[in-house]
Amino acid sequence: MGMWSRIRKTLRGDRHSVEIQEELQFHLDMDTAGGHDQREARMRLGNVTRIQEETRTMGIIEWLDSALQDARYGLRTIAANKTFSLLAILSLALGIGANTAMYSFMDSLLMRSLPVSDPESLAVLNWGANPTGRDFVMRNMSGSTWREDKWLTAAGIFPFPAFELIRANSGAVFSSVFAYYPTRKVNVMVKGQAEQASGEFVSGDYFHGLQVSPAAGRLILPDDDRAGAAPIAVVSFAFSQRRFGDAASALGQSILINNVPFTVTGVAPPGFFGVDPAAAPEFYVPLHTNLVLPLRARATDPKVYLEQNSYWLEMMARLRPGVSLAQAQTALGPVFHQWVDSTAANDRERAVLPELLVHVGATGLNTLRRQYSKPLYVLLAMAGLILAIACANIANLLLARATARRREMAIRLSVGAGRFRVIRQLLTESALLASIGGGVGVAFAIWGIRFLTFLLANGREDFTLRPDLNWHVLGAAVALSLLTGLLFGLAPALQSTRVDVIPALKEARAGQPGSQRSFRRAGLSHVLVVTQIGMSLLMLVAAGLFVRTLSNLQSIQLGFNRENVLLFRMNARQAGHRDPEIHTFYGDLQSRFGTIPGVLGASASQSPLLGQGTWSDPVVPVGQQPKASTHILMTTPDFFQTMQIPLVLGRAFDDRDQPGSSLVAVVSEAYVRKYFPDRNPLGQHVTIRPGRPENRDVEIVGVARDVRYGALKGEFRDIAYLPFNQGSYVPVEEMTFALRTSGDPLRYVNTVRAIVSQADARVPVTDIKTQAAQIDQIMNQEIIFARLCTAFAILALLIACIGLYGTMSYTVARRTGEIGIRMALGAQRGVVVWMVLRQAFVLAIVGLAIGLSSALGLSRFVESFLFGVQPNSPAALVLAVAILLSAVLVASYVPARKASRIDPMTAVRHE
């Protein structure tokens, strides 16, 4: 088209299009007047602007316009097919939402870097060893260990001399080396108000090495970190806000940490959480202040700075520019080896020396990753399956619809619409569906993240993983939805435009089997349905296994009554109470709790029965050698009565057992089985920590029924209960109180707080929860898995059923003529129903076969998450198959019934 004529056309265009508009409006009105519903008439008419536009030759400006028109037309098509669109958008949104939520968690867990400058150049120092016997240079370890690659034991803790060694010898590869270790929960008092908080002991280079600048004041410097320096503290930004109002007001203030005064000199920047995403220290104090700050009964012994076999200090370093982790490892490995070799006492220790490992430090410590990454991978895989099922569904729905729209396409092509234009129209529709699905999916994801955080944290206050929808996640979601749109839009679009115009037009309205291509298309949709059924079965099996695991855990015999018990902790020693007064303090509190109206019993123990580790040391009958450690629990007198643990022999602790009276113990049945299999244990004497200077001789006065202590699973452990006030074991520090209440235990929380604050306001009450909630927290992972998997499985089943329903309805519609003829020839309704059901069941059985074989292969990956149920438990498999078959029956019965209601006359007339 020439320049001139294009201008003329553009000028004329306005009037022209107004006329077409009016003409089409007339058509629409006539159609409506003829009895057609207004909306339907509009749908029948199609896109007004599009028709207008097709009457003209396309110019460049119109090309952009037409894209917009495609979108508008697409929206209208979506609105016209409500059920289809709703199903498509919903399944897509659920798939994308689940994936985005899971991805957000993975992202915050695995990929996010520490919020410090140049995190890439940080390195974490660990060691790995393969100890065989008891001989090991790590004679004293305080910190966590784990398995890693080829190492049976790996850890990040070192003796202080090793830190000095690395610092002195790493100048060529590291620009700085710094050390730290956690204070764990301590009592922090600001302006007379006490709370439990955790902090970090850090070496003088810590903040310099991390390259962090203060939000206010100054951070800890090397000169602060020496014995005898004035005790200073740096507090976290959140702590300064909460306790002082703002960062600047915190400066120069005095805070009491376990009753030791520290001066706040600086505030860490907002968002800084130290080096472990699993912990969020509220304060940082110089390493050497551990000489004055008592964590347990006493402050750290200065000897620990010289001991070469005590492992307690963690280390990180900053690489010099251009130095790789491997180079650092090569440079320092031999240095460490030589040193650690010199700390070995004999050849057995020398044979299993630890080896230095230099790891990536950008993402901080791996505590959370080790804890959560496997469950998250399993859940991510499930969310991925959901998306796959949803995509298969949409492909199926679009495929069916494309076949139904063949005539429309044929007419479009026949009136000269460009093939590209038709494809673009179909793609626009798919992309629209995908983006609406994606948009709704993001909303689902936001909700899902909250839900997951809630599930994973399960009431724990110190849960630090707080993922949010960041840009990566959003990008991933958008990419996911667009890719899905293109994938499931393109195939049907290409097929639609490849119709042979004449046969397609000649096809009667409902269509008939016709060409080979429609068979192939039916084949594709069958493949999709089979896949969906297979994947749904996988999810059902997983859900069955996790639900069984949970119910097995919940039905474990605890040995005590979990209902109506309130638990809370306090640590009077950290607030300044000392022996022997601390015993009366706790004892008085116990009596006062016991007098609260509605409280049936009150007691305390040095740790809760469940939810924490256990204390253990050898406790053996006098003269015997220890077989293994016995689990020890120090309690107040009414413990057995309050927890409702029956005594099978002898007596519980009572007023006779005082400080200075003869030392006594109650042991569990498991202990009796182990050490007194054929003797009456009452009156026998046992030794705690035999062979050590602090050993104690105690007399067994009672035997208690077995209970779960420290772990839910496995055999009942052997337990020795000791009165908390007899000094027969370690000094009393933290105590966990238990109140047996009538009615909801949480009703008594305020009364408890009031009593404690009246007794001593410096002692904060923490970890208040019911015994039942505490046990639920232990089963957290199992509960999450059971709930999420069940939800995922139901979702998958639902989506797959929608797919099956759609496919079967489409098949029935396509076979209307054939079915009509069969019925005209005398086929009974039951036969027709069976004919359709049989087809559905053939698909289902192929899907089941595939699903079962993958379930058998894959279920071992979740074996470590199971309890009391085999990965290929026949019960779980049978149940899953039964549920799936019933769902298939329901989904295909409706189309089957519809088929049996086909009126032969109408059907045949279609031909």
Added chain:
Amino acid sequence: MAKADNLQGALELLVMKILRRGPNHGFAVSSYIQQTSDEILRVEAGSLYPALHRMTEAGLLKAEWRISEAGRRARFYELTAKGRRKLETDEKRWRAVSGAVAKILRTA
């Protein structure tokens, strides 16, 4: 019959044939096709109007705004002399072709 423009040709043929009975608007044309063919042929607006405009541009039809029987302004199409000649030749050709096709279908 060089190209596979059979169908396009068919629609135009039908439109010309119907308009030979006298000027009429698009809606009447589409209703007529639908009714006379016992609902077997359904012309969608998306095909009809582009065809009407294309034929007008080609000089086969003449369009003008008139008042319809319902008393509303409607765009009426009328067959031109050129259109009549085209209708004659096209109809002849269509009959020949479809007769041939029918014959083959009967005998082969």
